[in-house]
Amino acid sequence: MNRSDVDKNTTEFAKCTELVQEKAGRGEYKYNFSDLIAASVALPLHLLVSVPLLLFLNNLQEFYSTSGTMLLYLAGIAAAAAVLLFFILYFSGSRIKNFLIPVLAFILLSTWVQSQLLSWHYGSFDGSPLEIHLRDGRAFDGLIWLSLAALCFGIARKKPGLFKNVFLVFLFFTAGNLVFSVAQPRERIAGTGTSESITLSWRNAFSYSSRSNIILLILDAFQSDYFNEYLEKNPDYAKKLPGFTYYPDALATDYYTHRSLPAIMSGQHYNNEGSYTAYLQNAYKTFSVPAKLHDAGYSVGIYNYFTLAQSMYRPEFLKSFADNYKSDGEDFTPYYGKEVRQLLWTSLFQAVPHLCKDAVYSNFIMDVPANLDRDIFRKDLKSQRRVAFSEPRFLVYHLQGLHDPQYLDGKKVPDTRENVSRIAEILAELIEDMTGSLQRLGIYDRTALMIVGDHGLQWTNSNIHYGNYSAGNKPAEPPLGSFAKKVRAIPLVLFKPMGQSGGFQVSDRPVSLLDIAPTLLESAGLETAGSYGGESLLQPGSRPRIRHFYTSEYTNRGKGALYEYAVSGFSWYDSSWTFTGNSYTGKGVKRVLLDNCLPWKLYSCGMAGTGRQFFDEGWAPDGEREHVLVESVGTITLPLADPAKNYRLQLYFSNTQTETEVIVRIAGQEQGKYSLRPDCSIDLEVPGSLLTTVPNQPEASPVPAKAHLAPVPVPSAYRMSVSLCKTEAVSVKLSSLELTAL
Template sequence: MFFILLQVISLTYTWVQAPPEPQFKKYVYDETNQFKFSAKENVIVLLLDTFQTDLFSELISENAEYKNMLSGFTYYPNTVGGFPTTYASVPFILTGQYYDNSVPMQQFVKEKYLTQSIPLVLRKHNFNVGLYPMVTQTVYPSEETASNVSKIKSFTLANTTYVKDLYQTTFFRYVPHFLKKYFYKVDVLNKDPEQHGRDVNFVERAEKKSQVGETNPTFKFYHLEGAHPPYNLNEKLERVKLEGREGYKTKANAALKITEKFLGDLKRIGVYDNSIIVIIGDHGGGEKVNVNAGTANDANYTNNSVVASGLPLMLYKPMNATGQLKISKVPASLSDISSTIVSELGINEKFPGQSLLTLKEDDERQRRFMFYSWEHEYWNKEYLPTMTEYAVNGYSWNKDSWIPTYRKYSSEGLNFSPPPTYEYGNQSKFGIGGDTTKYEIWGFSTPEQGFTWTDGKGASLSIPVKKADKDLILKITGFPFLAGQVTHQRVNVKIDGKLLTQWDITSQGGWEVKIPKELTNDDVIHCNLEFLDAVSPFDMKLSDDQRVLALALQSLVIDEIK
């Protein structure tokens, strides 16, 4: 009796302390009318997960058919996302609101979806709203925000697949070894065949079930796997095993083939013209960005995971728009989607973003990006990882446009921690134990003993300084990466975007650049180094090192010219 009482007390305490069950576990999404549209008016958001925008530029330059399939669409390459992963990105798209770790994530999702979200607004304006998320945590299931949700009333084990799975597992455990293969359902190559066939299954069902039948206008939000790893689908929609950026591009091509089939179904049933259609990525893939994508120039890669994760695909087709695919380089953001939709529909609702249809290419607009390092355990945590904020001024593919604000957002609050002001004449050292990391923005490898390699075709330093009364001299020491036909490293040196000099480096030493005092007016020196001869030891077949190396930096000094 004592032990029973002890267990009862323990269980009661655990039950009281347990957090409430999340709302997304209480509802189920009905897919009966997933492909039923209105003859009058439709708004369709097709999210292709992890689709990085430069891949699209490459693919449309290689396949002219894509331009024809996207009749009436405008492509917005200069788009910045809000976050590097799905969890925060989907609410950002559908509400226009940034999450900043000030409240638990699910509380934020609930508050924003029920106060200011495109599903809520369209539901109030008599739209039939169908939400089909890939991850249920990213939307708030409620009769106020969706027409296709219903509360789970009971759990009847016999009416689910769980009984079958239980038998399957039990037999697998107890039958002789040579029979186990008949009770093992997992695809060894791709681990989860049902999930990774999700997009193909989507388009096959769309072909069979797409129809006109809704009396009210409709809003459809479809979240597909898109270009998300693993890279296991080719352009013929065949299951394969792929790797690297080429594998990423191949799966992105498969996502466009699926999109092509889906848009064909909309045209076939006669709802393509009377639909606003948005095709987007929720974020980039963190893969290097081909800044020359879609041009006749050779590939030139930005190898920076922060920038790459913030460059999602964005395509928008207004109602009744026609003509070949257009390209607009206006400074766009995924937060603009909700604002653009309500603006085109003539609905008097305010969202944080701007309408894509009113932006101009020469608009000066600062966009915001919140970067964090993701681990899958955060799906089940109250808060997201600590977020580092970047301000994006200028063309989003250009690394020089990305400036850290030194604001970090965690569950403990906002932390503003800019690096200390540099004292003229002091020597800062690179490498293990050095103090230059506080100035390094991008383009640097892991510190080593006495030096740090640059990694990529460029590197950036941001150094807070006092406004100078005299011109300055910046001196950097180190040694170049030289091998085979690479006999020197040419380095363009830019301060605040202005090209001041080019170093031609053939041996270990120090290299200088004169900085006019006017370039210290904003109390910070933004130094960008462009490496014209950087190369990977792997590409040169020297080693397995795939870093793109130019200089091993050892120290830097900034001083006033006397």
């Protein structure tokens, strides 16, 4: 080869180098086979396996599927997506590859940052309102997405070879994170993870017994005043419910389904004591109505139509006593597909920026169903109703009821009073269909039928239609705040006992949803004494009766402390409600204060006393209207809004057995020794200088725009601390106290 040939080859090589550099400058980088593999696998592994599987593992209690089953489904979907991506990239031209690779890298980086670092809290996906506002500080995550887009396309222009490293790093960390997460021990109901596949049969959903039937129809969030309003407008409707009694003075235990449903089914309430998983397992398998009736020879069928309550009907609970939960898949309906779809849509919700979340939630997670469960139920009831069992039958139906989201004429509508009342009318017709079907089958007298809401619907007192109960609604002082969630505590309760077919009645009896289990069990002739906190409606009710409702911070429900309210009168009235001072946490019962002590207000003592929250160590409620000093020393703590004043404190005692003496101290300083006689009082003048201040007392949070977000009330940091010391071992009972500003 002569020198001219060498120069020519050198020139050609230089031109080729310049061409490659020019193409690289224009983004036309030549990606090899391994680049395409890394790009095809990284995004599906992250978005279709890592994000949804971690959501699944952190919310095991929400799903039927086992971990292994879910992993197989997700891995299969991700593998299919990876193969599709690879073929698209492999058969694309150079310019398309140079566009798609940066796009994949951008989506991978952005969704990882969003799901791992910017995972905002919006509420629970149970139909309750989510906090998604376009004008929100969380919308700044869109700027991060734009920055990552600029970064990725900048790399594509300058150093496109870096993308392979990006994909490989993500593959390494994603795989490691998955292995670590799967290996972590997680609380799960016993029985999960077995190879047995449980499926759900709907074949006998409307097959009844010729001998005896007990039916529990749960209409989710059916607030009692909607039914009362419907009765007022349609008085003839009562004739369509022969043998029924309506109990307007009803009280739920909790304000959302995941706590109230187990209480209905088992008569056992969870007060954050021990594991929630252990509570569910024990409540369902040991105390629940279906378990007890199954043991008594009943054929049990449990049919949940309400998608948002699905996680409370898991096979782990029900397969041992519900005859329609079977391991044989023939003629049964699988549920895995729906769970995988919902999990993937929820993962997408977590991975997209704030501005896109409402669209994902509205269109995919809470999309309008093709057929509402109430329509399906009514259609199937009329077409499938039959008498097909000789053994006694217990059936549970759970429908959406009035729960969000509301639909009318196939369209989602706001939860205004008018719209919800229209849905209540449809549900009244559904109840009529139920009773009419049982009558047509000739088994109405052999059926006990309980129809309940598991809690109320609305959040503020203005959302109650008192109707014919308006006269007794006296204002309370201080007013019962939104944190108590009173309106969520008044569910519908209708009951028709076995053998009853007379006139419709309205009872003033105070009832609790804890009464459902003992009532249904007694309907089957089973003993319930000592095992259940409620009362059977087949027995005379106790009067007066104190029931309890438990609320919490909405944004921390399921994990935060429960705050206990005692309800001693008609459940719709603020004046019937009293905070007990008990806060239930995972570490036991804690005494807390929510309200200031108001001057010139007489506070009563006892289980239903308006001053119950002020009594600390050493005291115990004794009956409805007294507190007894059970220790040698008892303390009373009174939060005061105005520390600049002097006060007079009057303590009223009752039923002291003999004359005795007590020593009274204010803020640790002895005020004197006082003689007590039956039905006497002690008057104390307390200078403002004796008030103490709680250190680091948080300020009250501002009132939120939406009532369901009401924070835990915070009383004043100024306290009057009163202690009473007995001088001898005799009974000391306090009936009331009153504070006067001087």
